[in-house]
Amino acid sequence: MELARLDFQQLRVKHIAHKSKVRAVLYGGGYSERYFQEDNPVSQWFSTVGSVKYSREAWFPQLYRLHRDFSVLAEELIKMYGSDLIEQAHEGLGELSAVSEIFLHTLSTIERQYPS
Template sequence: MNAAQSDFQQLRIKLILFKSKVRSAVYGGTPDQEFFSSSGPMGQWFRTIGAVRYSDLPEIGTMSRLYKELVSTANHLISQYRSGKIEEAHEGLKDIDKLAEQLTRLISAVEGRLV
């Protein structure tokens, strides 16, 4: 596995964990506020690996925007859950899945070009 494959595999794993933590939070688990902030693992990846190694790729900007949208959506769903709008929060997980799918497609496209 070359460096690019490893870098993007790390991002995929962080995305899977992100989705899992959102799902847990809207099904009654305690939300990890740090994780859902820009200083969380995915935010760190974009600020370090993404910005340093891949900043010349136009997709990185789009991927970063999708990540920020994921964070915003996750925080909104957690807020809905906390305010008693449980069904709406559960329904909103579809938005998380759509954004994650878009991000995954971009990751695969970039990785495919670099390998």
């Protein structure tokens, strides 16, 4: 199941990169609607690798839900930032980080279930 570990490592990297992209937008970086709605690398992982290889696993819906929770909160914070509620958007980063930590912890727990 070494391939599963690679899949999970790939998902972890994509999630961290996505979180960095959200943070960058909230600190004045460029916003791409397409990236956040269509080209989000984590969503792409779930719709390709995840749905093909793991959709029947008991953990899949929970991990996907955590990703959706993260994405919805990220979109809310970006909308706040775009509405000049910059301080409130920055305050929301703590909650976003908490959701991210839960996602990453859950992913690590899942990963340990697969033999090396």
